[in-house]
Amino acid sequence: MSLGGIGYEDKKRQLLQQFQEPGPVRLVKDTSNLFRHRSAASGPGLDVRQFDSVLRVNTDESWVEVEGMTSYASLVDATLEHGVMPCVVPQLKSITIGGAVSGIGIESTSFRQGLVHETVSEMDVLTGDGRVVTCTPDNEHRALFYGLPNSYGTLGYVLRLKSRTLPVRPYVGLQHIHHRDPTAYFAQIAELCSGDADFIDGTVFAPDELYITVGRFADNAPYTSDYNFERIYYQSIREREHDYLTVYDYVWRWDTDWFWCSKNVGAQHPLLRRLLGRERLNSVFYTKLMRWNARWRLTRGLNSLRRVYTESVIQDVDIPIEKAPAFLEFFDREIGIRPVWICPIGVFDRNARFPLYPMDGDTIYVNFGFWDVVTGRDGKPSGHYNRKVEAKVEELGGIKSLYSDSYYDRETFARLYNQSAYESIKKVYDSEGRFKGLYEKCVLRE
Template sequence: MRGWTSHAAAVDRLVDSFGAVAPGARIRLAKRTSNLFRPRARSDAPGLDVSGLDGVIAIDVASRTADVQGMCTYEDLVDAVLPHGLIPYVVPQLRTITLGGAVTGLGIESTSFRNGLPHESVLEMDVLTGAGEVVTATPDGEHAELFESFPNSYGSLGYATRLRIRLEPVPPYVALRHVRLDAPGAVRAIEQICASGEWEGERVDGLDGTAFSPGEVRLTLARFTEEPGPTSDYTGQAVYYRSVQERGTDRLTMLDYLWRWDTDWFWCSAAFGAQNPWVRRVWPRRWRRSDVYHRLLGVDARLGISRVLDRLRHVTGREKVIQDVEVPVGQLPAFLAWFDENVGMRPVWVCPLRTTRPWPTYPLRPGETYVNVGFWGTVEVPADAAPGAVNRRIEAAVHELGGHKSLYSEAFYDPATFADLYGVATLDAARARYDPDQRLSSLYDKAVGNS
């Protein structure tokens, strides 16, 4: 635990580092790791000093709240609160996602069908603005405008130094049911569970799914439980996503449930051979983590290993297709059918969500059920394919179906479309107040211009 005195000293260092940046120069964080999947323009300018801003400040077990620093990872946050029988309302799937990152960049997980998105359990937050000031934003205070605009702003309005969040009480175990359905059947099940919180008379606390093929969607229904019993371990030789297809029921500890997807980065660890039984036996367990795989991608980008292999295989071109999109639940079958015909990547992750109130910078309709569809990989394209051609088609299809796309990966929207989809008028008004000298890059510059 950091404590309030340590936190105050860390904030002072951050503010001092802001003042040391040359007037007019762009402001950025000196952050060593990232869960973004879009390129960023190189910069030799010094970043802000975020040292000491990566922990839990205080936990109030009685009120079920925690004060957490913006650079604290969900892994460290869960380690601090789970011994008290508490977890954040929404715990994104990957261990090294930070709380500040999930709030300014959105996040989602299996509790989102009842708890919304991570920013919806934030009670207040301290934000370092583009003017170099730290202000406290709450839903109805002096800085309510910043509180409303901050989600999905990706650092274009400032950086959270502290967030006070609500916590949810949980028992030690999670009982799972993996239910096989086709896409229309999955829609009916999702609608029923979101409306009643139950399936076949049994409570559902977490809901997500894996779409393996056009005729096979496995919805995973999680029930949090005190009942003791044997549990599965997917941090060793077994691979979690395969169990979804192989088992009807399962049981995990709460900790292993929260990180069930991280060990193999959903299914993407297969690209590194980490699911091969022989490789897995010698791959250290501590290195079966999403952040390790992410660093391996960085090594490949620098050395060009995959490009060499593609030339040997006579692959003419390849495009990264790493996206999460939200579509209205009734449009899920149509989107999956379009996706199979035009992209052809399986499996894909599906996760229902409902927002609890309107948010101007990510305007989903409150109370309406959406389904997040996540797909992460590459597709072969012709040598003369336009850059981002596949991703552009996905953007158009999602827009046509009344959906929305997360901005953690590459985006290709024109300025007018982007402004309409992501509440840029609201962002511009907030930027005029909190970043009058435009020291921070705009959301469009970040998400599309990769600045």
Template sequence: LEDNRGLVVVLFCLPASFIFDVCLRFRNWVIRYLFSAPHQHNERVRTIQAAVRKWNDLPTENRRPMCTSRPNWLSLSTTFFQKKDCHQITVSLFDILNLDEENMIVKVEPMVSVRDVTDYLITRGYALAVTLEIGDATCGGLAMAVGMTTYSHKVGLYQEAVVSYDVVTADGSLIHVERDNEHEDLFSCLPWSHGTLGFLVALELKIIKVKPYIHLQYIPVKGKKNYCDKMRLLSGALDKLATTPDYLEATVFSKDEAVIMVGNFSYADKPGEMGKVNNVARWYKPWFYKHVETFLRTGGGDEYIPLQQYLLRHNRAIFWVVEAMIPFGNHPIFRALLGWLCPPKPAFLKFTTTPGVRAMTFTRQVFQDIVLPMTVLEKSIDIAEDLFDTYPILIYPCRIYDHGVNSGQLRPPREDQMCPGANYGMFYDLGVYGVPGKVKRKERYDSVKAMRSMESFIRQHGGYSFLYADIFMTKEEFHEMFDLTLYEQCRVKYGAVGAFPHLYDKVKPEINVFEVGRTWAETN
């Protein structure tokens, strides 16, 4: 099965996950258009409140921590939190509630997907300020966890684009949470909380005015220092007053080769521009990162991409993860005949993951997003190669703001990491996805040791691990990376202690990572 994984995925996983996805979308459509409507939002919230109050009426010894009843396999997290050990509350909230064009805000329920809200906004000339590239991600999931995009060098993390949260707390109360109201402490701690402080039932998100196309320039750069310096310059890390592009990212194909992508909104209506339009999201087109790689040979170039296709450009190949599943997936014949089936749906892959498969994949691949300060960009490339030896690597610049005592779980940037004269530091997402080189070469590889070494590097330099992926930290190390002072205070103030799982318990892998790593190392 391992040696012929591509055939297994094509013959079974692709058609099965396609059917699975069609059924799932039909289910969501039925819920949204037949059994749901924006004007019914308050009624649906009252149902959730009643369910929480019913939990409060249980004898103390019968109260298990609460969580949503949404199955694990529907989330994009790589972990499988054991919901069977919790009291599950149904939260079926799929509607876009309101578009406030005057204040540039859209109000949505938490289970609205990135694809749905993007479709809704773009036809009206808007987009979310932070739009994740994976269409199946939900607005609420990103709000309670974290997200960033290639616009984040202007805005910051997803949480910076949240205007307000509506939350049902442990006693069944509904509270409106904003940065400057009496719940400012909770506003700071809901991001990165992963649903451990209350049930999110609505949120307001900042939107931006857009144009129908992105003019994308591809700039190949040789030399690690050269592309790192250029990313710092283009992102505004060196000067807060610098003019920065609308979108900015880099794909590193080797330690000494990268392609930097600079994107700006455009109408593509001038002579010659329409001839450069590239519909990169069409099923028969090369995977986006493979298309980007061609500019290493051609010496750069530019084109115009329809905005919606640009925003979801990495969706078909899940960045470059699909290549590990279907090595021939980018072949022109495969794309022409079966490209419309890609990608295998994350929900289906999780739905069909057995404990044995989970343990095996855990030791044979890496899937990590890491936030680090721009000051250590070169060092992080080196350590990622030493520990994982897999390319490409993703770089998204992102502001991390210093909110002082209201910084929540994120420790404020250190003084030497701040942008001159600004209240933020320029960090970046280092995306490392794929099969480590040693695994490909069938050499001995200790995934636990590698990830613990990377996490040590992250803590040393004031960075953060995205918590949707597996973490390899002890609880003490977790507290060193994240500041849980205000979080713990909110747990007490809003009655979350005993009512919801603790953050560390919610995000730690459901398997014993140290035992799995030790066993794998001994037997391989």
């Protein structure tokens, strides 16, 4: 079944025809959450925009079948209608499920459900040799099933997949727990991960001002707050201990202000907020503004006039929880971006091994998300701050997402992201190299 337009099988046929055009492949999509500046695209692209339908919501067996380029905004709408939601919903509405599987997707359910790719049970993948293969954890394409997460479209494109869902209730009751000491803070997060919470994340405003936000589904709410317009969700964390949101508003609580990054485009100013209106307060609008700024090099031009060194440090890194206080101490001393988003991750299936994003099944990890520009007075080599982050993450046994800038040398990258496993999968599914290599794409920004 398709909710509109032509059906999945017809879309697949049309795509395979497009794919017969020889040469390197470039994905054509309307939105992106990639924060790597790439070389300008050339040549015709592979238009995958029509793969945006939710095919089936099976509430008895708790899964949804969906096309790969479906945005989470559409997927959440379709599943909530049936009283369920995807087990992990990344915070930004335009992230697509295929993008979140081939990149890395995380949210406040991840302490129990793992990362987005751990919620998937089956995928149709368009491979470099022009086939569409169905891969599952135990069929003949299992190497591709496990290898696709963190491959960023270099092994194939996910066209259709099945993913686990969980039942929802109408409201989420929140408690924001204030801490002053990082060690006690991360210890309580670890403890909460084995409790009865439905959602856990956190916000660090300063090394001695840390909050855990615990969410629990509720059938009733004494009131609900609205952070989609004049009030701002992240500010409320410091202001109140308890709060209630509808489940829809909870799922999208971070999208309205792009966590807190809307401040970079002035959208937290009350007057500008009113001028922009509810419909423009969202991550898609801010992304467009930032890309426009990057294209015209406005901020960069001003900074070079002022002789200021600036560097975008936009990263998500996962650190074993016992090392989290050490990472935070390093981060505040060397990088200094505030606030920082915190999200615990528990591996869903201890026996599953995703070679390109290896995690220890017996460890709770903490995701640190930080997205800002770091400014320094003196001339520094390119990637100065990002390289420090990469070195610290490696030292502490963590792992870094690759959606943004990376500076690893080839050897270190090969070791950290298991390039021997990658190469053997690449050989089977893209022997002619129609898709770029992972290092070329994620580090060299080709």
